[in-house]
Amino acid sequence: MTNPLKPKERAKIPRQEMPAESADLRRSGFCEVNLGLTPLQAHTEASRCIECAHPKCVEGCPVGVKVREFAQLVQEGDFAAAAAKIREDNVLPAVTGRVCPQEHQCEGACILGKKLAPLGIGYLERFVADYERNAGHVSLPARAPATGKRVAVVGSGPAGLSAAGDLTLKGHDVTVFEALHEPGGVLMYGIPEFRLPKEIVRSEIDNLRRMGIVFETNIVIGKTITIDELLGEEAFDAVFVATGAGLPKFLGVPGEHLVGVYSANEFLTRVNLMNAARFPEFDEPVYACRDRIAAVIGGGNTALDSVRTALRLGARRTLVIYRRTEKEMPARLEEVGHAKEEGVEFLTLATPIAFLGDEAGRLRAARCRRMGLGDPDATGRRSPVPIEGSEFDVPMDVAIIALGTGANPLIQRSTPNLDTDRRGYIAADPETLRTSRPGVFAGGDIVTGSATVILAMGAGRRAAASIDAFLRNVPSRSEQAVAAANPGS
Amino acid sequence: MFEIVESRPLGPDVKRIVVRAPRVARKQLPGQFVIVRVHDRGERIPLTICDSDGGAGTITLIVQGIGKTTRLINALEAGQGLLDVVGPLGNPSEIRVHGRVVVVAGGVGVAIALPTARALKDAGNHVDAILGARAKDLVILEAELRAASHTCIVTTDDGSHGRRGLVVDPLREFLRTGPPMDLVLAIGPIPMMRSVAEATREAAIPTVVSLNSIMVDGTGMCGGCRVVVGDQARFACVDGPEFDAHQVDFGVLAQRNAMYRDAERVALERFREHPERDLERVPRPLDSEPCRLAQRHPEWNLAAGDRTSAESSHPDAILRDPTT
Numbered sequence: 001m002t003n004p005l006k007p008k009e010r011a012k013i014p015r016q017e018m019p020a021e022s023a024d025l026r027r028s029g030f031c032e033v034n035l036g037l038t039p040l041q042a043h044t045e046a047s048r049c050i051e052c053a054h055p056k057c058v059e060g061c062p063v064g065v066k067v068r069e070f071a072q073l074v075q076e077g078d079f080a081a082a083a084a085k086i087r088e089d090n091v092l093p094a095v096t097g098r099v100c101p102q103e104h105q106c107e108g109a110c111i112l113g114k115k116l117a118p119l120g121i122g123y124l125e126r127f128v129a130d131y132e133r134n135a136g137h138v139s140l141p142a143r144a145p146a147t148g149k150r151v152a153v154v155g156s157g158p159a160g161l162s163a164a165g166d167l168t169l170k171g172h173d174v175t176v177f178e179a180l181h182e183p184g185g186v187l188m189y190g191i192p193e194f195r196l197p198k199e200i201v202r203s204e205i206d207n208l209r210r211m212g213i214v215f216e217t218n219i220v221i222g223k224t225i226t227i228d229e230l231l232g233e234e235a236f237d238a239v240f241v242a243t244g245a246g247l248p249k250f251l252g253v254p255g256e257h258l259v260g261v262y263s264a265n266e267f268l269t270r271v272n273l274m275n276a277a278r279f280p281e282f283d284e285p286v287y288a289c290r291d292r293i294a295a296v297i298g299g300g301n302t303a304l305d306s307v308r309t310a311l312r313l314g315a316r317r318t319l320v321i322y323r324r325t326e327k328e329m330p331a332r333l334e335e336v337g338h339a340k341e342e343g344v345e346f347l348t349l350a351t352p353i354a355f356l357g358d359e360a361g362r363l364r365a366a367r368c369r370r371m372g373l374g375d376p377d378a379t380g381r382r383s384p385v386p387i388e389g390s391e392f393d394v395p396m397d398v399a400i401i402a403l404g405t406g407a408n409p410l411i412q413r414s415t416p417n418l419d420t421d422r423r424g425y426i427a428a429d430p431e432t433l434r435t436s437r438p439g440v441f442a443g444g445d446i447v448t449g450s451a452t453v454i455l456a457m458g459a460g461r462r463a464a465a466s467i468d469a470f471l472r473n474v475p476s477r478s479e480q481a482v483a484a485a486n487p488g489s
Numbered sequence: 490m491f492e493i494v495e496s497r498p499l500g501p502d503v504k505r506i507v508v509r510a511p512r513v514a515r516k517q518l519p520g521q522f523v524i525v526r527v528h529d530r531g532e533r534i535p536l537t538i539c540d541s542d543g544g545a546g547t548i549t550l551i552v553q554g555i556g557k558t559t560r561l562i563n564a565l566e567a568g569q570g571l572l573d574v575v576g577p578l579g580n581p582s583e584i585r586v587h588g589r590v591v592v593v594a595g596g597v598g599v600a601i602a603l604p605t606a607r608a609l610k611d612a613g614n615h616v617d618a619i620l621g622a623r624a625k626d627l628v629i630l631e632a633e634l635r636a637a638s639h640t641c642i643v644t645t646d647d648g649s650h651g652r653r654g655l656v657v658d659p660l661r662e663f664l665r666t667g668p669p670m671d672l673v674l675a676i677g678p679i680p681m682m683r684s685v686a687e688a689t690r691e692a693a694i695p696t697v698v699s700l701n702s703i704m705v706d707g708t709g710m711c712g713g714c715r716v717v718v719g720d721q722a723r724f725a726c727v728d729g730p731e732f733d734a735h736q737v738d739f740g741v742l743a744q745r746n747a748m749y750r751d752a753e754r755v756a757l758e759r760f761r762e763h764p765e766r767d768l769e770r771v772p773r774p775l776d777s778e779p780c781r782l783a784q785r786h787p788e789w790n791l792a793a794g795d796r797t798s799a800e801s802s803h804p805d806a807i808l809r810d811p812t813t
C-alpha cells in the first residue's frame with residue numbers, strides 16, 4: 001500500500017475530467033478531440049484507486065491489464081514503469097487507452113463506480129502510453145533466443161499485431177502480410193484521426209519493426225500467395241489468420257446504388273487511409289459533403305465515426321439514423337456525447353426503407369419508417385418492430401451505411417479444408433485458436449465477427465501462446481532438412 | 490516499390506509499361522487486374538494485367554491516359570517506379586472450349602480483352618475479333634489482337650481505318666449471316682458494351698462484359714465498386730470483373746462512374762499546371778525496400794541491394810530509436 005490517503009479522503013477526490021478541444025474547433029478539422037490528462041491530473045486520478053485486494057477491474061479487462069499495479073506506479077510518479085507494466089499484457093496501450101469501451105470493461109467493473117464515478121482507467125492508460133512515446137523511451141521487452149521457426153501473420157490489425165509482437169518475443173521469426181499499402185487494419189483505415197491519430201498507430205508499428213518483425217504490404221493472401229503456399233514454398237511453420245471482418249453490409253433496400261450512398265468502410269477508408277479530406281493535395285477524392293446533409297445509418301462506433309467525419313468535411317447538417325433508442329446504441333458512450341456536442345442530430349427508432357435520387361442518380365432523400373421496441377432479442381436488447389404506414393422522407397445528399405460487417409471469404413475460399421461457421425467466419429477453438437488445418441490458427445474479428453480492439457488483441461495473445469506451444473513440437477525446416485538428409489539417424 | 494523496366498507509347502495517350510512485380514507475375518491469369526498507387530499521395534486505380542512473364546518477374550500494363558493518375562503513369566519512364574502494386578485481383582476469365590467466340594473490343598478495352606482472347610484461342614476456340622476506335626490513330630494493339638484471333642475486323646467511327654461505323658455493326662452482321670456464336674466477350678466504353686448486350690439479347694447468345702467500376706481496395710472491403718447485376722448488388726473486384734452482359738444495369742454503372750467528375754477535373758487541371766509536384770514524389774528503385782521474394786531470386790537483379798525492409802521503408806524509425 002503506497003497511497004498515503006485514507007479511503008475517505010480518496011472518495012472526496014472527483015474523477016478528473018478529460019480536457020477536450022472545443023466543439024467549435026473540432027467541427028472544422030480532424031484534430032484529436034481528447035487532449036489527454038495533465039501529469040497532475042493523472043497523479044490525482046490514480047490516487048482515487050482504492051487498491052482492492054481482488055481488483056474487479058483486472059477481471060473486467062479482456063487481456064487482464066494489471067490496473068491496480070500500474071495505477072500505483074502512476075500515483076508514485078513513475079510513469080515509464082507504469083507504461084511498462086501495461087505493456088506486459090497489452091502491446092498497444094496508446095490505442096486501447098483511446099478506443100476501448102472502458103464503461104463495459106475495466107471501468108464498468110470498478111468498485112468505485114458503485115457509489116462514485118469509476119476510476120478513469122482508460123484516461124490513465126492513455127496518459128502513460130503518451131508519456132512514454134513522447135519521452136522517446138518505449139522500452140521494448142527483451143527477445144528470447146531465436147528458435148529458427150517462421151510464422152506468417154495474415155492481416156495487420158490489432159489481432160495480427162499483438163500475435164506478431166508476442167511471437168517475436170518468444171524468438172520466432174515473424175512476417176506480417178497486409179493486403180493494403182499500409183499496416184494497422186481498422187486502426188489505420190477505419191478509426192478516424194480525431195479519435196486515434198495515425199501517428200500513434202505508425203509509431204506502435206515502428207516499435208514492432210524495431211523488435212524485428214517484417215511487414216510485407218500489398219499482399220492479398222488467397223490471391224498473391226495462398227495459405228498452402230505460405231506453408232509450402234514460402235517455408236513458414238505456422239500461419240495466424242487475422243484478416244478481420246471487412247465485408248461491408250448493406251441494407252438491401254432500393255436506391256442503395258445511388259451516387260452519394262457509401263458503405264462506412266469506403267467512406268472512412270477514403271478519408272483515413274487515403275487522406276481524401278486533403279484532396280487535391282492527395283489524389284483520392286470523396287463525394288462532396290460541404291454545405292450538404294449527411295446521414296449515417298447505424299448506431300455503433302463506425303456509425304459515429306462516419307457521421308463525425310462527414311461533419312468535419314463541412315456538412316451543414318448531420319444525422320444518425322438508428323432503429324432502436326439511444327440506450328441500445330453499441331457506440332462508446334463518450335463518442336455519443338462528443339457527437340452531440342459537435343451538433344450531430346440523432347433520429348432514433350427509424351430505419352430507411354428506400355433511398356430516393358434525382359434523374360442523374362444522385363441521392364436526394366431517404367424514405368424512413370418509424371420503429372417501435374418489441375421483446376428483447378438474443379443480445380438482450382429490445383428488438384425494433386416496424387410501424388406500418390409511418391413512412392416519412394428525410395432529405396440528404398450523402399448516406400453512409402454503417403450496419404456492421406461480415407466475413408470476407410477470400411481466404412476461406414482459397415484454402416481447402418479450412419472450416420467456417422454458418423456465417424462464413426473461420427472456425428477456431430476459442431482457447432487454442434486452432435483451425436481445422438494443422439498449423440493454421442485464426443483469431444480476432446475473422447473468428448468472432450466484429451468485436452473490439454482489445455478482444456482482437458486478446459485473441460492475438462492466445463494465438464501466440466498456442467502457436468508457440470505448437471512450434472515446440474514441430475522440427476524447424478532446417479532440422480527437417482537435416483533429418484531428411486540423414487535418414488535413420 | 491515496383492520498378493518500371495520498360496515504357497513505350499502505343500498511340501496517342503496510350504502506353505505499354507512493363508513493371509517488375511514477381512509475385513503478381515507468377516500468379517496472373519487472363520482477366521485479372523492489379524491496383525496501383527503511384528506515390529505516397531496517390532489514389533489507388535485498377536489496371537488489367539495484359540501479359541506477364543513469370544520467369545522475368547514482370548507484368549505488362551496498358552494505360553490510357555484519361556485523367557490525372559493515368560496521365561501521371563504515362564509520364565513515367567523506365568527506371569522510375571510505382572509505389573504500390575497489388576494483385577492479381579479479380580476472378581480470372583473462364584477459359585474453356587465454347588466453339589465460336591466473338592471478342593468485341595473498343596478503345597482501351599482491347600488491352601483488357603487481349604489476354605482473354607489469346608487464352609480462348611489457345612484453348613481451341615474459333616475466335617473472331619472486332620476492334621473499334623474513334624479514328625485510325627486511336628486503334629491500338631491491332632497486330633496483337635490479330636495474332637490472338639482467327640479473323641479480325643477493325644471499325645472506326647470516321648472510316649479512317651478499316652470499316653466505317655461501330656463495333657456492333659459487324660456483330661449484327663454475324664447475327665444475321667454467320668455461323669452461330671457460342672460466346673460474345675465485349676470490353677470497352679459503357680455505351681459500347683450496352684449496345685453489344687442489346688444486340689445479342691434477343692438471340693440469347695451468352696455475352697460477357699468486363700465492368701470498370703470505381704475501385705479502392707480491390708479486395709471486397711469497401712463496396713465502392715458495386716454494380717447492379719440481375720437486380721442484385723455485386724462487387725466488381727471480387728465477384729467480377731466479368732459479368733453476364735444481359736443482367737447488367739449499365740445505367741447505374743454509368744452514373745456511379747461519374748460520381749467524382751468535378752474532383753477528377755480539378756485533379757487533372759492541377760497536374761497539368763504543376764506536373765513536377767507529382768513527378769518529384771514518384772519513387773526510384775534506390776529509395777525503397779526490395780521485394781523479399783526477389784532477394785531469393787538474384788536473377789531478378791533488383792537495384793536496391795539487400796537492405797531490409799525495416800530499415801529502408803522507415804528511415805525515421807531509426808531516428809526515433811531511443812538507444813541511439
Ligand SMILES: Cc1cc2nc3c(=O)[nH]c(=O)nc-3n(C[C@H](O)[C@H](O)[C@H](O)COP(=O)(O)OP(=O)(O)OC[C@H]3O[C@@H](n4cnc5c(N)ncnc54)[C@H](O)[C@@H]3O)c2cc1C
Nearest residue numbers: 155157158159179185186221244301444445451452453456
Ligand atoms: C470505424 C470503426 C470504429 C471502431 N471503433 C472501435 C472502438 O472505438 N473501440 C473498439 O474497441 N473497437 C472499435 N472497432 C472495432 C475494432 O476496430 C475491430 O474489432 C478490430 O480492429 C478487429 O481487429 P482484427 O485484427 O481482427 O482485424 P482488422 O483490424 O480488421 O484488421 C484486419 C487486417 O487484415 C487485412 N486483410 C484482410 N484480408 C486480408 C488478406 N486476404 N490478405 C492480407 N491481409 C488481409 C486487412 O486489410 C486489415 O488490415 C471499430 C471498428 C471500425 C470499423
Ligand SMILES: Cc1cc2nc3c(=O)[nH]c(=O)nc-3n(C[C@H](O)[C@H](O)[C@H](O)COP(=O)(O)OP(=O)(O)OC[C@H]3O[C@@H](n4cnc5c(N)ncnc54)[C@H](O)[C@@H]3O)c2cc1C
Nearest residue numbers: 534535536537552553556557558559701702703704746753
Ligand atoms: C477492373 C478494371 C480494369 C481496368 N483496366 C484498365 C487498363 O488495363 N488500362 C486502362 O487504361 N484503364 C483500365 N481501367 C480504367 C482505369 O482504372 C481508369 O481509367 C483510371 O482509374 C482513371 O484514373 P485517372 O485518375 O486517370 O482518371 P480520372 O479523371 O480520375 O477518372 C476518369 C474516369 O475513370 C474512372 N475511374 C476513376 N477513378 C477510378 C478508380 N479508382 N477505379 C476505377 N475507375 C476509376 C471513372 O469512371 C472516371 O470517370 C480499368 C478499370 C477497372 C475497374
Ligand code: FES
Nearest residue numbers: 707709711712726
Ligand atoms: S474495390 Fe472495394 S470492394 Fe471492390
